[in-house]
Amino acid sequence: MKVFVPLDAAARALGADEVVAALQTEAARRGIELTLVRNGSRGMVWLEPLVEVETPDGRVGFGPMDAASVAQVFDGGPLSLGPVEDLPWMKAQTRLTFARCGVIDPLSVDDYRAHGGCAGLMRALGMDVEGRLAEVTASGLRGRGGAGFPTGIKWRTVAGAVADRKYIVCNADEGDSGTFADRMIMEGDPLSLIEGMVIAGITVGATKGFVYLRSEYPDAIAMMNRAVLVARTAGMLGPSVIGSGLAFDMEIRVGAGAYVCGEETSLLNSLEGKRGVVRAKPPLPALEGFMGKPTVVNNVISLATIPVIFERGAAAYAALGIGRSRGTIPLQIAGNVARGGLFEAAFGMSLGGIVDGLAGGTATGRPVKAVQVGGPLGAYFPRALFDVPFGYEDYAGQGGLIGHAGIVVFDDTADMLAQARFAFEFCAVESCGKCTPCRIGAVRGVETVDRIARGDASAIPLLTDLCDTMKAGSLCALGGFTPYPVLSALTHFPGDFACAREAAE
Secondary structure, eight states: OEEEOOOOHHHHHTTHHHHHHHHHHHHHHHTOOOEEEOOOOOSBGGGOSOEEEEETTEEEEEOSOOGGGTHHHHHOOTTEEEEGGGSHHHHTOOOSTTSSTTTSOTTOHHHHHHTTTTHHHHHHHTSOHHHHHHHHHHHTOBOSSSSOOBHHHHHHHHHHOOOSOOEEEEEEOOOSTTOOHHHHHHHHOHHHHHHHHHHHHHHHTOOEEEEEEETTOHHHHHHHHHHHHHHHHTTSSBSSGGGSSOOBEEEEEEEOOOGGGGSHHHHHHHHTTSOOOOOOSSSOTTTSOGGGSOEEEEEHHHHHHHHHHHHHOHHHHHTSEETTEESEEEEEEEESOSSOEEEEEETTOBHHIIIIIISOSOSSSSOEEEEEESSTTSOEEOGGGTTSBSSHHHHHTTTOOOTTOEEEEEETTOOHHHHHHHHHHHHHHHOOSOSHHHHTHHHHHHHHHHHHHTTOTTHHHHHHHHHHHHHHHOSSHHHHHTHHHHHHHHHHOGGGGHHHHHHHO
C-alpha cells in the first residue's frame, strides 16, 4: 500500500508528522506493508494534512486528516475526498510551475524525470546562447517576486557583460505576509528550482549560483541543501552538467531575517557578509552585482518556471495570460477566507472570482471589505475593483501592484485606519535607514495617522503629501511601496477616517 503524506511546513504545522506515525502504527497492527512517501503540498491548505493513497484509478485523498482518524485511510470514511485530481480546486488550475508539487518525492531524481523533469534542461543544452535568450524573452516571463521586470532583458544584459566571473542569485527571501509559493516549491519540488538556475547559468555564462533563503524557513533550508547534493550526484550540477562540458554549481546561503533583504541590492550586500542595506543604482546588479560581478537576481518562481518554458516552448507559455502579463501566476490566498492555499492560473482572473469563487468568501461568513494584493505594502482593493483583471499593468492602473501575488482578505470588521498605521509602522521597523524618506517618513507617518485617529482632520492632507514624498524619494521598494496601502485605504475606505472629519465639523 503506497501512501503520500506532505512534509510541507504548513502540513507539518497541522499535524502531518503525527499522522505519519499513526499510519505506521495502524498498518503494522493490520499486517499491511506500507510504503510512505513524504511529498510536497498540493496547495489546498484547508485540507491539510492531505493523505493520498495510490490506487489503480489514481490517487485518492483523505483530509484534513488527524492521527485519531487514520483508520479511514484503510476502511474509508467521511474524510475521503475521492480522486485528488478531480477536486474542483485542482481541475480549475493551469499547473505548470507547480505541476509536480505534491505529486512527487521531492528528492527522487527518478521521480522528477518521470514527471518531465530535466526535459527543459536537455532542450536548452541543444541550443546556443542566443537561442536560449530568445526563448526566455519570447515567453514573456517577468519577475514573479517584485515589480515584474522582464526576465529575458535581465539575462541578456548579464550575458552581454564582459567579466571573468558571473553569478546566478536566487532571491528566496520570501518575507511578504500571505506569501508561501517560494517555500512550497523549495519543499515540494526543489529540483525544478535547481534546473532553472542551471539553465540560467549556462545561458549567461555563470558557473556559480546561490539561493538566498530566509532563516525563518528551516524546512526549506534543509530540503534545498539535500536537493543540491542529490542534483550533484545525478550530474545536474558540477564541472560537466549532464555531460555537456558546461560547468555550474551552487550553494544555499541563509539570511538573518531582514525584510529589506528581499530587495535585490540589500540581498547582495547580505550575501557578501555586509549589512543588509539598499545600494544606489546605477550600477545595476546585472553589471555589478555579487562581488562586483555581473549577476542575474531572480525570484524562486521565475527560475522554477524556466524549465517549463524550455520543455513546452516559449510560444505555448506566452499563449497564456493577458496583455504583457504572460503565462501563469501562483495565487497565494490567505487571511480571512474559507479556503486558503495556492492556486496556479493564467493571468487574467478577476479578484472577485478569486476571493468569492476560489476562496469561498470569508471564514467568518461576514462580507469581504478589502483585499490586499502584493504583500504588506500592497494596495487595499475594495469590492468596487473586484472586476479588475489580475495583471501587472491592470493593477498598476488602479494604484496597486501584483508583487508576489499574495492575496490577504479582510472582512467588514477591519479598521482601514489601523491598517494604514500598520503599513507605516512596518516600514519604520524594517527600514534599513539608507534613505531619508523611508527612515524618517515612516516614523512621521505613524505620528500623522495617530493625529487623524485623535480627530485632527488637518493631518489628512499631510498624510497624502508624505506618501508622495516617500514614493518619489525612496531608493528601494520598501519606502516606495509603503504609500500604496495608505493611499488606497484613504481613497477607498473614507468612512474609516471619518473620525477626523467629524471632529473638524
